[in-house]
Amino acid sequence: MKRWQQIMRIGGFEFRRFFKWKQELFSLVLMAVLFAISIGWGELKTSLEETHQVAVVAPFELPAVANIEWQAMTEAEPAFALLGKEVAGVLLIEPDPQQGYRAELVALNSAGWQGRVQTQLQAFLQQQKLGDMNLSEEQIAALNTPPSFTVIIQRDEEAASSADKALPSLILVSIMVGVFGSFGLMMTAITQEKQQRVTEQLLTLITPGEWMDGKILGITLHCLKSMVTVLVIIVLVIVVMSVIGGDAVELPSINLELVLATLLFALLGLAMINAMMAGFAATIDDPNHSGRTAMMLIPALFVGAGFGVMDSPQGLLAQILSWFPLTSFAVMPIRVADGGVAWWEWLGSFAVLMLTTYVIRSAAVRLFRLGITMYGKEPSWRLMGRALIGRRV
Structure with a gap:
């Protein structure tokens, strides 16, 4: 009995030695603050980002992209003359016999907005290419829908x-x-x-x-x-x-x-x-x-x-x-x-x-x-x- 009393006494000491309720509370509050910052960081970064002017030479109107303002132009040479002065980039979109369309974004410095423009415009140009093929909406939807592939686990319980x-x-x-x-x-x-x-x-x-x-x-x-x-x-x-x-x-x-x-x-x-x-x-x-x-x-x-x-x-x-x-x-x-x-x-x-x-x-x-x-x-x-x-x- 004395042995277990000694062990419990030492065990309680070791537990209290490392368990500090103020430290635990501070850690939880700190985690909550960091979690809130991580959630709102993207929105905060986007809201504080300046609006970039981009000169565009394209055969159609482009969709809206956050913090990007398109400046439509008819020729590439005048657009490049504005690069670094009035516009942050020049976007050239031309028809391509193999790919449908070929896009080229020219900028003086690397920045995060360029990747956002590339991602959104690639999806837009894909839909534009499908539209040029004179396909119906049903055919376009079918091309955008991947084939169904389902894995069925035969157990008595419901699917996990x-x-x-x-x-x-x-x-x-x-x-x-x-x-x-x-x-x-x-x-x-x-x-x-x-x-x-x-x-x-x-x-x-x-x-x-x-x-x-x-x-x-x-x-x-x-x-x-x-x-x-x-x-x-x-x-x-x-x-x-x-x-x-x-x-x-x-x-x-x-x-x-x-x-x-x-x-x-x-x-x-x-x-x-x-x-x-x-x-x-x-x-x-x-x-x-x-x-x-x-x-x-x-x-x-x-x-x-x-x-x-x-x-x-x-x-x-x-x-x-x-x-x-x-x-x-x-x-x-x-x-x-x-x-x-x-x-x-x-x-x-x-x-x-x-x-x-x-x-x-x-x-x-x-x-x-x-x-x-x-x-x-x-x-x-x-x-x-x-x-x-x-x-x-």
């Missing part, structure tokens, strides 16, 4: 919406946020205490196992909170973008099995990752000069495996990775989100992950005990290997 298809990506992104958060927080928590030489005092009160378990608990809960925050922000962004675009708000369909599987795998997967990082971080004497710091980024590869099989979540490779304990915490949730995974399958994978986490945690405690009191040098790879397998060092 675009929001449902994006759900695996949302899960993986949130897990990636948790893994990178674990890397930074665990490295900071352990190396700072080593550099401040408080390890000996702490070890007189608690065991290395209690110390490390408390860190794993607190930092895992904090990273889980970060994952939930990221998911909420992404969903809010989707809702706001849908409202701004005038589209129907489309949210992914979430069931209890998916929530439970994702939460369990994410929680235990982060605990496993944090155990690895706690043991390894204890062997680093100075994170600013140690060559081992980059090794702690290896767990990010486990999440990368999920991105690698996201296009085929029910394929053979995805099934193998969803049972392999080092990658199952990232791959199994996206398989559950895709559907077609029996409850016993993800429960069995979770049991394997639980057993692996216990084994890794036990080895990490031995490595933590070896490295936490070493100052001025780092243990050799040989000593670390002996500690991991439980040999005397």
Whole structure:
């Protein structure tokens, strides 16, 4: 009982150590401001852009383009005489026997308005070319409509919406946020205490196992909170973008099995990752000069495996990775989100992950005990290997 009280006390300390409600609130406000700026930036840029005069030599009238004022002329030579003085560009449009029309825009300097003119006029000239062929409106509409190509997935449930298809990506992104958060927080928590030489005092009160378990608990809960925050922000962004675009708000369909599987795998997967990082971080004497710091980024590869099989979540490779304990915490949730995974399958994978986490945690405690009191040098790879397998060092 005393052991769990110590672990909970340390876990609460580590969680409160990194969770600052004012910082969280400031981050959310800052994200909202940046999001609002990113949405309105295009409109602001267009509204503040000056109107450009463009001399046009063309056999027909051109459509309106934002911030562009056409100046119709009959010959090219007088138009070029105005370039750089009264007009910012000269646009020449001539019939072409092969392409229908050939357009050439001449300007003294490169600017963003030229790409906008090119994009809009290419579509206009395409329609003009089709109109010159004496085609009916039905024929023109048929040429502009690409052939239909439909993929039908024969499952019992209804066809997945675009929001449902994006759900695996949302899960993986949130897990990636948790893994990178674990890397930074665990490295900071352990190396700072080593550099401040408080390890000996702490070890007189608690065991290395209690110390490390408390860190794993607190930092895992904090990273889980970060994952939930990221998911909420992404969903809010989707809702706001849908409202701004005038589209129907489309949210992914979430069931209890998916929530439970994702939460369990994410929680235990982060605990496993944090155990690895706690043991390894204890062997680093100075994170600013140690060559081992980059090794702690290896767990990010486990999440990368999920991105690698996201296009085929029910394929053979995805099934193998969803049972392999080092990658199952990232791959199994996206398989559950895709559907077609029996409850016993993800429960069995979770049991394997639980057993692996216990084994890794036990080895990490031995490595933590070896490295936490070493100052001025780092243990050799040989000593670390002996500690991991439980040999005397």
